[in-house]
Amino acid sequence: MAKPSTMSFDVTGFVEQAASQFRNLNPNEPGQWPPLPKIATWLAACGAVVVVGWFLLLSAATQDLEDLRAKEPQLKNTYKDRLGQAVNLSEYRKQRLQVQEYVTQLEKQLPGKAEIDALLSDINQAGLGRGLQFELFRPGQVQIKDYYAELPIAIRVSGRYHDVGSFAADVANLSRIVTLQNLVITPVNAASGNLAMEATARTYRYLDTSEIAEQRKGAKK
DSSP: OOOOOOOOOOHHHHHHHHHHHTTTOOTTOGGGSOHHHHHHHHHHHHHHHHHHHIIIIIHHHHHHHHHHHHHHHHHHHHHHHHHHHHHTHHHHHHHHHHHHHHHHHHHHTSOOGGGHHHHHHHHHHHHHHTTOEEEEEEEOOOEEOSSEEEEEEEEEEEEEHHHHHHHHHHHHTSSSOEEEEEEEEEEEETTTTEEEEEEEEEEEEEOOHHHHHHHHHHHHO
16 A cells, blocks of 8 residues: 655754854845845835835725715705705796896885976975975985985975875885974964974985996996
8 A cells, every 4th residue: 555655844954054044145246146035125125115005095095085084974964955946946946037127116106317307396396285384395415325325305394284194105105105204393383383394305316327337336446
């Protein structure tokens, strides 16, 4: 019966032989080194390149990744907000149309530059129609605002209590926008019961083409 073949390996001899290749190495002539020192040096160089690459490249990429992760909650909230806006877009458009219609109605209540004289006449007629006496009716200097012009009118009327109140209501119900500000009511004659009302009536008009161009020119400057 044949005996199984056995292989013996001399570990001590192998280690000694490998160690002998690392003795008396000339660092100035690595090309003449034995195979094992060359392989060990090549592996060490590869390991150094990997370590340097990790610290120089991967560490920067890791920092960028952490920064993006920190921004993730904010981006999610922004996405939710915009998603909600997108879902309600049709409703927002309806509201926008309603606002535009409302603004258009308000603009129609603002007289143009050529219509101011007619509006001043309407205010005067509102007082005369109530039997009031105008002691002062003086338009002031036009004040140009961003989107409109404002005209203050100093007025002083006298008459009975109810007539003065009706005049204020008539002015408020004019087709054009007119406001009464700085009202001061004083008695004129205690026996007759007449009152005097001083106020500043302010009316507004939209800007004409030349005034709009001047406003834009001033904004650019």
